[in-house]
Amino acid sequence: MDAEVRTDAGDLAEYGYKQELRRSLSAWSVFAIGFATISPVVGIYAVVQLGFMFSGASWIWAVVAAFVGQLLVACVYAELSSQFPVTGGVYQWVRRLAGPRQGWLVGWLYLASAVASLTTVAYLGAAWLYLLFSDAAMSPTAHVLLGVVFVAVALGINLLGVNPVKRFLDAGIIAEGVASIAVSLVLLVFARHNGFGLLFHTLGASTASGGSATAGFLTCLAVAGWAFLGFDATTQVAEETEQPRRSVPRALIRAYLFVAFTVLLTGMAVTLALAHPDQAVSGKIADPVFTAVTSGLGDWAEKPFILVVLVAFFACAISIQTYIGRAVYAFARDRQLPFSPTLATVGPRQIPWVSLVVTAVLAALGLLLGLNGNAAATLISFGSGGFYFIFLYVAVVALVARLTGRWQPSAGELNLGRTGLVVNVLAVLWLMFESVNVAWPRTELAPVGGSWIQVWAVVLVFSALFVIGLGYVVVAKPHTKLAPAAAPAAETMETV
Template identity: 85%
Template sequence: MDDTRTDAGELAEYGYQQELKRTLSAWAVFAIGFATISPVVGIYAVVQLGFVFAGPAWIWAVVVAFLGQLLVATVYAELSSQFPMTGGVYQWVRRLGGPRLGWLVGWIYLASAVASLTTVAYLGASWLHMLFSDRPLSPTTHVLLGVLFVAVALGINLLGVNPVKHFLNAGILAEGVASIAVSAFLLLFAHHNGFGILFETLGAEAASGGSVLAGFLTCLAVAGWAFLGFDATTQVAEETEQPRRSVPRALLRAYLFVAFTVLLTGLAVTLALRRPEEAVSGATADPVFTAVTRELGGWSEKPFILVVLIAFFACAISIQTYIGRAVYAFARDRQLPFSPTLATVGPRQIPYVSLIATAVLAGLGLLLGLNGNAAATLIAFGSGGFYFIFLTVAVVALVARLSGRWNPSAGRLRLGRPGLVINALAVVWLLFEAINIAWPRAELAPADGSWIQVWAVVLVFSALLVAGLVYVMVVKPHTKLPESPTTQKAEAL
């Protein structure tokens, strides 16, 4: 029996037909994961904030976040090996924790995913402006350029899976130049600080009331953004060849390769800055751009901006890809208003209505940028939702292991007893980091921001959770789920 028929047969066991085009190779899935996590988007977004709150010692917050998220990525890899379906966390929690909890997780996940697209578009808009102008970027122009970012990502996704693969390959090439090649150059030829500086704060704790620990925790909350997106690989499982094997491998490989690149870039930039104290004070607004262009020369400014911009576009395209699939999976199970429309698959075998709907929502989220610099707020907002999801999935997986509802050995990725230990450690890490990210910090809000922006993560996701609970109680979407032999067996346990 060929692989395609086997994959479709496994999908049928869960009650679904093969509607999406199964053409993604293991490399293509890796590309989606790599572009979504994106070392350029991750590190370039947090390096400035890292210096402001922890000084050169900010790099250790990145190390901690990497190790913590590696535990989570391993749990996700095990789950994706056993449940090779589009929908990822929604599908897993629905089957292991029950349909009501699955719905709530899917609901928060969609909100967080849209927020991440908004954040990448907002951050990428700054680089797009730098490519064409040296003038200060006004809030209105910033938002409009962010909308352009979302529109381009949507347009490319509507072309179909194959064009997306080509753009993501270009993004990986750009990431390699902007991160690995540039970092190697800085380490070899622009090493202006000794390794001892990695243990200094240069007075950055002043931004956190004089507390080095508070500054490091703030930096750790921001650093969590750099290791989001590895679950994007799970959203294209129904478009992947041999997903039980390809998806978890692509997930872990993408995560580890991006993590290596992020740490390399962070180290290279920190050691290359001639005046790191200016990055701490804010006088150097963009430490990465400053370090690179000063060492390579003025000629490198526009080419470097262009390469970084390609990486940002690839990230936005990849995020748009997996958000559309997540909404499609949710709507296919009749879990959303207008589900039949949102689950529509077009001639190119893509969920085009879901793609359009999520692009509109991400564009509306950019309106937050009209109130000055919203980068820190958007990063905290995007990270907060994902870490809540990470925690819920890890807890559900751990409880399912211990209660016998889930036997990880049934998947292709078999970790045995170490898998249980990793799962437990992931829960501990995520409980800490979720609280750390949600903690209200005035220093992460715009200078003239209100208390609402300080409490944005807690307020918004509390409102989403309450709205989700009301929807579950009133509409009862879990009663509309299609039945399958697998679902019946799981829910009978």
């Protein structure tokens, strides 16, 4: 073990960094972080209701399409993470392949999207926390306050150190298995009310999209993209992982595939177990998953199921908080943010505690959007849109670097050989399509009675963030503040 630690630390030193974080994560622990962040439970609950609304029982095929597209992206990310086993993920990759200025921009947008994802998970999880104690309608204020509880718990566990995080994420995986795989199998075997042919019917859902089944499917696909976000969380803990060139990319792919299997199994089981799936389309059934489980297993399963789902939501929030803190730390360590020395502080537990606290506060402030009715669709749309733009940015940079010879994936322990170029091209094409699809202004995804600002939220917010980031680059020139050791001469070459 000591030899491995020295080798990993020496590998890190080649990138200009010293070992500050505790390198104690095994391949299993990295898998757990990836699994909990993507989270099949969180993913399925975020998309199933909207999926039924826009595509009926055929919503599951939008999830299949999103899975295939995102698998291409995951493969590109796996190659990059094997090449660059450094905390910071997309920021580090783009900085080293396209230059410090572009690295700063993509890192800035990534941080904003990551904070939005924590806000979204806390907002969605708050509804389940409330349901544990009351069946009455929840007020917007109570929703926001319970969301803050989610953020506070995630922060508290992260501040305890890496080992408590590992233990809770292990519990989260068990909860995911019980709530998703086991329950789904029971529903399919003992509580199935419909044949598999139902999965090819919209059940009249096209009326929500002006009578167009295609428009409904595209809307469903935009929402389904949320179910396959977060696999890059594994790359943010590279400096805390043993043998990261091998462990991180493998954990990334395994977590992604396991989550995808679970999401598809759960989605199919729930759809086929509903006695009246048309009521999920009309909105009479507000929560198809909960209805399918309680009607299939009996009322006795209601509270235990809620508890299991809550554990999964908390695990997801904890994992997101973990990787956001590391992303900010990596940014601040390179003196790329205001108050960088403070944000890069590593405490006695060898965790970036200041970054963790700051990102938790920002995520909690984002919950204030929930005071304006149901903000779930808007939050999901922005969170998905932000990440898909970043996916596209990274995939294009990787493709250009391949074609110009600036990146040789063969240097990593995981590479796809010649197939990697084909996968990269297909990933770019998929992301170009899905980025536009997610950002497309749709009144049906805005809160009821929402303003045009909420309809255009993804485009407006992301554009504003890009302009702010670009302005900061021009005025503050953070790319010039990189420590000499962290900015090898080869990185000063800009592609723009």
